[in-house]
Amino acid sequence: xxxxxxxxxxxxxxxxxxxxxxxxxxxxxxxxxxxxxxxxxxxxxxxxxxxxxxxxxxxxxxxxxxxxxxxxxxxxxxxxxxxxxxxxxxxxxxxxxxxxxxxxxxxxxxxxxxxxxxxxxxxxxxxxxxxxxxxxxxxxxxxxxxxxxxxxxxxxxxxxxxxxxxxxxxxxxxxxxxxxxxxxxxxxxxxxxxxxxxxxxxxxxxxxxxxxxxxxxxxxxxxxxxxxxxxxxxxxxxxxxxxxxxxxxxxxxxxxxxxxxxxxxxxxxxxxxxxxxxxxxxxxxxxxxxxxxxxxxxxxxxxxxxxxxxxxxxxxxxxxxxxxxxxxxxxxxxxxxxxxxxxxxxxxxxxxxxxxxxxxxxxxxxxxxxxxxxxxxxxxxxxxxxxxxxxxxxxxxxxxxxxxxxxxxxxxxxxxxxxxxxxxxxxxxxxxxxxxxxxxxxxxxxxxxxxxxxxxxxxxxxxxxxxxxxxxxxxxxxxxxxxxxxxxxxxxxxxxxxxxxxxxxxxxxxxxxxxxxxxxxxxxxxxxxxxxxxxxxxxxxxxxxxxxxxxxxxxxxxxxxxxx
Numbered sequence: 406x407x408x409x410x411x412x413x414x415x416x417x418x419x420x421x422x423x424x425x426x427x428x429x430x431x432x433x434x435x436x437x438x439x440x441x442x443x444x445x446x447x448x449x450x451x452x453x454x455x456x457x458x459x460x461x462x463x464x465x466x467x468x469x470x471x472x473x474x475x476x477x478x479x480x481x482x483x484x485x486x487x488x489x490x491x492x493x494x495x496x497x498x499x500x501x502x503x504x505x506x507x508x509x510x511x512x513x514x515x516x517x518x519x520x521x522x523x524x525x526x527x528x529x530x531x532x533x534x535x536x537x538x539x540x541x542x543x544x545x546x547x548x549x550x551x552x553x554x555x556x557x558x559x560x561x562x563x564x565x566x567x568x569x570x571x572x573x574x575x576x577x578x579x580x581x582x583x584x585x586x587x588x589x590x591x592x593x594x595x596x597x598x599x600x601x602x603x604x605x606x607x608x609x610x611x612x613x614x615x616x617x618x619x620x621x622x623x624x625x626x627x628x629x630x631x632x633x634x635x636x637x638x639x640x641x642x643x644x645x646x647x648x649x650x651x652x653x654x655x656x657x658x659x660x661x662x663x664x665x666x667x668x669x670x671x672x673x674x675x676x677x678x679x680x681x682x683x684x685x686x687x688x689x690x691x692x693x694x695x696x697x698x699x700x701x702x703x704x705x706x707x708x709x710x711x712x713x714x715x716x717x718x719x720x721x722x723x724x725x726x727x728x729x730x731x732x733x734x735x736x737x738x739x740x741x742x743x744x745x746x747x748x749x750x751x752x753x754x755x756x757x758x759x760x761x762x763x764x765x766x767x768x769x770x771x772x773x774x775x776x777x778x779x780x781x782x783x784x785x786x787x788x789x790x791x792x793x794x795x796x797x798x799x800x801x802x803x804x805x806x807x808x809x810x811x812x813x814x815x816x817x818x819x820x821x822x823x824x825x826x827x828x829x830x831x832x833x834x835x836x837x838x839x840x841x842x843x844x845x846x847x848x849x850x851x852x853x854x855x856x857x858x859x860x861x862x863x864x865x866x867x868x869x870x871x872x873x874x875x876x877x878x879x880x881x882x883x884x885x886x887x888x889x890x891x892x893x894x895x896x897x898x899x900x901x902x903x904x905x906x907x908x909x910x911x912x913x914x915x916x917x918x919x920x921x922x923x924x925x926x927x928x929x930x931x932x933x934x935x936x937x938x939x940x941x942x943x944x945x946x947x948x949x950x951x952x953x954x955x956x957x958x959x960x961x962x963x964x965x966x967x968x969x
Contacts, residue, residue, distance in 0.1 A: 786808075821840065
C-alpha cells in the first residue's frame with residue numbers, strides 16, 4: 406500500500422492510479438518534476454489501493470486536487486476511484502489517462518464519453534511521452550486552476566465579508582465580488598455586510614458602485630461623445646465591444662451589475678465553441694472583458710441606463726460636440742448622461758418572479774432568481790430545489806449536486822426532452838438529480854430567514870405535497886430590460902425589441918418613416934440596435950448572443966457613415 410505523502414504537510418494531493426508500472430512511473434515523475442513541493446503526488450497500483458488513499462486523505466482532512474486514473478470501466482461501479490473521489494471531495498478534478506493516439510480507438514472513445522456522461526470525469530489527459538511534455542502540463546494546469554478557483558478563493562482572499570447570512574444583501578455582496586473576479590472570504594457577523602479590504606479599510610454596507618471603485622474598476626462616464634454605447638456586458642455586449650473597439654470606434658460599455666450577464670453566473674458552459682472541457686460563465690466573461698479592454702473599449706461598471714433620448718441635429722448642436730449628426734442621449738441612474746452616435750442594446754433579461762407570496766421573505770437568502778455558482782458551496786449537505794427546464798436550470802442542478810445532500814428539478818412539462826440539451830439530461834440522471842415533472846411550487850416557509858419547506862402541486866392531479874427544502878433556485882421565463890426605453894422603440898407585448906424586417910412588417914411606415922429599410926439588428930429608432938436575449942426572435946444561447954454582438958458592428962458602421 407502506498408502511503409499518502411507526508412511532505413509538505415499542507416500540500417494538496419494529486420493522486421495517480423494506473424495499472425501499468427510504466428504509465429504510473431511516467432505520470433508520477435512528470436508531475437513531481439513540475440508541481441512539487443506545492444502538490445504532493447501519491448501513486449496507486451489498482452482501484453482498491455486508490456480508494457484507500459482517498460479514504461485516508463479524507464480522514465486526515467487532506468485536500469485532494471486532482472485524480473488521474475486509467476480506470477475505464479468505472480461507470481456503475483461504486484468501488485471506482487472516480488466515484489470515491491467525487492463522493493469524498495466535491496471539488497476534486499478527475500481525468501481519464503489515455504495513451505497518445507488512442508482517441509482513434511473505439512473503446513477509448515466510448516470510455517471517455519461514457520465517463521463524462523456519467524459525470525465521473527471532467528475530461529481526459531494523454532500520458533506524457535517525454536520530459537517535459539507541455540501538452541500534458543497544459544491539461545494538468547487547467548485542472549489545477551479550476552480546483553484552485555473552486556476551493557482556495559477564501560484562503561487567499563482579496564477581501565473579507567462579514568454579516569448575517571440571513572440578509573439578502575450579504576449574499577448580493579458575495580455574488581458581486583465573485584462575478585467581478587475578486588477572491589473573498591466569508592466570516593460570521595451580525596447585521597449588514599461589512600467588507601474589509603486588503604489595505605485594511607472597511608466598507609459598511611457598501612453599494613456595488615463603492616465596491617467597484619474600491620477595487621479599481623472604472624465607474625465614470627466619458628464627457629465626450631462616443632461612436633457607440635453598448636448597454637449591457639453580457640456575451641452579446643462584450644462581443645460588440647471587442648469588434649467595435651478593434652475596428653477603431655470609440656466604444657463605451659455600460660453595465661448595471663457585474664460583467665457577464667446571466668451567462669456570467671453559469672457554473673459550466675459545455676457547448677460553447679472552442680472549450681471541449683467546458684468553461685465557466687465567469688471565466689468566459691472575464692476573457693471577453695479583458696479582450697475588449699485591450700482594444701480600448703471603455704467600461705462604466707455598476708452604471709445603469711434609465712432613459713434614452715433621440716437627439717436630432719439641432720439638439721445635438723445645443724448639447725455640444727455631436728454637432729449636427731444627431732444620435733442619442735443616454736441617461737444613467739444616480740445622475741449623469743452619455744452622448745452616443747449609435748447605441749447597441751445588449752442588457753438581456755431577468756428571470757420572472759414566482760408568484761408565491763409565502764416565499765417573498767426568503768428572496769435573496771434562501772430563494773434565488775437565477776443560479777449563481779457562488780451560492781452552490783453554501784448548500785453543502787442541504788436539500789435543494791431548482792425550478793426550470795432549460796439548460797441554465799440543468800447546469801445549475803448539476804453544479805449544486807456536487808455539494809447538496811439532494812437536488813430536485815421542478816419542471817412544469819412532462820419531461821425535459823423539448824427544453825434541455827440531451828447531454829444535460831443524461832448527466833442529470835447520472836448525478837442522481839430527481840426530476841419532478843408536471844409540478845409547480847405553490848408555497849413554502851420557514852423561520853428567521855431560513856427556508857425549511859416547500860409546497861408542491863401536481864399540475865394534472867392537483868395533489869399537493871409538502872417537502873423539506875433549504876434553498877430554491879428559480880430559472881423560469883424571462884423579462885427583457887426594456888422598460889426604460891422611449892415609447893417609439895417598437896417592442897412586442899412582452900417587451901422584446903423588434904429589429905430588422907420585423908420593424909416594417911409589424912410597425913409599418915409609422916414606425917419606420919425612412920426611405921431605406923432597417924439594417925440587420927436595427928430597431929425602429931434609426932441607429933439603435935438590439936442583440937442577444939433582449940431582441941425578439943433571438944436564439945437563447947451564448948454563442949448566438951456572441952454572434953449577434955459581432956455582426957451588429959457592421960450595421961453600426963453603416964449608421965455612423967449615414968450620420969456623417
